[in-house]
Amino acid sequence: MQFAELGLAQPILRALVSEAYETATPIQAQAIPPAMARRDILGCAQTGTGKTAAFALPILHRLAAAPGSASGAKPRALVLCPTRELANQIAQSFATYGKHLALRCAVIFGGVNQNPQAQAIRRGLDILVATPGRLLDLMNQGLVDLTKIEVLVLDEADRMLDMGFIHDIRRIVAKLRTERQTMLFSATMPTEVRRLAEMFLKNPAVVQVAHVAATADAIAQSVYFVPRRSKAALLAHLYDHLSMARTIVFTRTKHGADRVVRHLHSRGIRSEAIHGNKSQNARQRALENFRSNKTPVLVATDIASRGIDVDGITHVVNYDLTDEPETYVHRIGRTARAGASGVALSFCDPEELPNLKAIERLIRKPIAVCKDLPTFEAEPVHQQPARHANQHQPHRPMRHPHGGEQRSNERHAPASAARHPLQAFRGKSGKGSGNSFEQKRRWNGPKHAQRGARPQMGRR
Numbered sequence: 253m254q255f256a257e258l259g260l261a262q263p264i265l266r267a268l269v270s271e272a273y274e275t276a277t278p279i280q281a282q283a284i285p286p287a288m289a290r291r292d293i294l295g296c297a298q299t300g301t302g303k304t305a306a307f308a309l310p311i312l313h314r315l316a317a318a319p320g321s322a323s324g325a326k327p328r329a330l331v332l333c334p335t336r337e338l339a340n341q342i343a344q345s346f347a348t349y350g351k352h353l354a355l356r357c358a359v360i361f362g363g364v365n366q367n368p369q370a371q372a373i374r375r376g377l378d379i380l381v382a383t384p385g386r387l388l389d390l391m392n393q394g395l396v397d398l399t400k401i402e403v404l405v406l407d408e409a410d411r412m413l414d415m416g417f418i419h420d421i422r423r424i425v426a427k428l429r430t431e432r433q434t435m436l437f438s439a440t441m442p443t444e445v446r447r448l449a450e451m452f453l454k455n456p457a458v459v460q461v462a463h464v465a466a467t468a469d470a471i472a473q474s475v476y477f478v479p480r481r482s483k484a485a486l487l488a489h490l491y492d493h494l495s496m497a498r499t500i501v502f503t504r505t506k507h508g509a510d511r512v513v514r515h516l517h518s519r520g521i522r523s524e525a526i527h528g529n530k531s532q533n534a535r536q537r538a539l540e541n542f543r544s545n546k547t548p549v550l551v552a553t554d555i556a557s558r559g560i561d562v563d564g565i566t567h568v569v570n571y572d573l574t575d576e577p578e579t580y581v582h583r584i585g586r587t588a589r590a591g592a593s594g595v596a597l598s599f600c601d602p603e604e605l606p607n608l609k610a611i612e613r614l615i616r617k618p619i620a621v622c623k624d625l626p627t628f629e630a631e632p633v634h635q636q637p638a639r640h641a642n643q644h645q646p647h648r649p650m651r652h653p654h655g656g657e658q659r660s661n662e663r664h665a666p667a668s669a670a671r672h673p674l675q676a677f678r679g680k681s682g683k684g685s686g687n688s689f690e691q692k693r694r695w696n697g698p699k700h701a702q703r704g705a706r707p708q709m710g711r712r
């Protein structure tokens with residue numbers, strides 16, 4: 253369906269044209285008509301499907317059609333979402349799609365000084381995008397008045413519940429008028445989300461994009477069986493051998509993310525971490541560097557990564573295999589956005605095998621096993637790979653993904669023993685030093701970590 257057929261206001265259509273959007277994505281084609289008819293919406297869609305525009309466009313259309321109250325001071329649309337990154341992203345989308353409209357949007361989230369946010373609210377606004385905690389804080393201080401809210405959106409409802417926002421959401425919604433339009437979007441529909449929908453939605457239009465397995469079809473997914481302690485070395489090895497121009501690496505923990513960044517730096521690979529321990533400014537900077545290609549590798553925890561909307565991500569690396577299969581789908585959805593293709597690589601330690609099985613159950617297909625494993629057998633058990641790499645290559649310069657001749661030569665050079673990035677691990681310790689190779693063979697049956705093996709995909 254073309255946007256021009258949807259009956260959206262002309263200024264919105266002009267903005268879409270300048271974004272080169274012509275065809276509505278499936279979730280947009282399904283959600284926009286009932287949303288424009290002011291129906292409540294229950295949407296099952298994950299990030300990357302175009303769900304932001306699915307609610308933002310009808311909201312802009314509605315607010316533009318009936319210009320605001322005389323004071324213009326009170327928001328008429330409220331979008332609640334789980335993280336600051338997502339909040340910024342949504343506000344940015346409103347700004348982009350509404351650039352020819354005289355509507356104001358403000359975004360508020362925790363972790364930063366509240367004063368600029370309070371000032372933005374005082375100046376007057378039409379659309380408020382907020383994370384629940386900070387919004388409730390400001391409400392409790394009497395700084396936000398939500399009595400004029402006509403449209404409420406709960407975005408990524410499953411994640412908001414996961415993050416424990418349910419009580420804040422209830423308190424916020426209790427302050428809204430009951431005759432309003434409510435749209436709830438969630439990547440998954442567990443019972444808690446359905447309950448929330450029953451509580452807040454009236455006779456909603458239910459819209460749903462294809463099962464996640466179908467969405468994931470554009471993504472080449474593969475798994476490497478690799479012991480935890482060799483994952484950092486494998487990542488650096490892959491970076492050296494694949495064209496990982498813009499890669500996002502997911503780790504389970506914040507410290508894990510920092511460790512990966514340290515290791516990559518020690519191997520001369522630019523990367524930055526983004527997680528809850530980083531200041532808002534540091535997170536924004538890291539995202540900007542990633543977007544502008546200054547940093548080819550972004551290492552993120554799941555929560556911090558919500559709302560990262562960067563086009564052109566070539567590779568997603570599941571450095572730790574999450575025990576929530578839905579999270580895997582969220583993660584890999586960072587690549588192959590808006591019709592592009594992408595690659596998702598998962599690193600699976602023996603302990604994570606049940607997680608892999610659960611993921612395969614959810615996506616309803618096995619993930620191909622990649623046998624392109626470098627040799628880790630000589631890696632000492634208790635030492636950090638980075639230290640070995642440093643011993644051998646003490647002053648390796650930083651490299652840019654699209655940088656100089658040396659980089660591209662390296663990428664195309666045969667992985668000879670002399671230049672192999674894991675050269676540092678070989679011969680450093682004797683056999684029987686906690687050899688991961690032996691461990692892998694016991695665990696996975698077939699020998700798939702042969703020295704010098706070239707990339708080869710296969711099914712178990």
Ligand code: AMP
Nearest residue numbers: 273275276277299300301302303304590
């Ligand atoms: P979302 O799922 O809302 O995070 O959107 C995913 C990405 O798709 C964003 O980068 C949007 O800019 C882009 N996008 C959304 N709708 C369309 C569309 N109809 N045509 C092309 N790109 C789109």
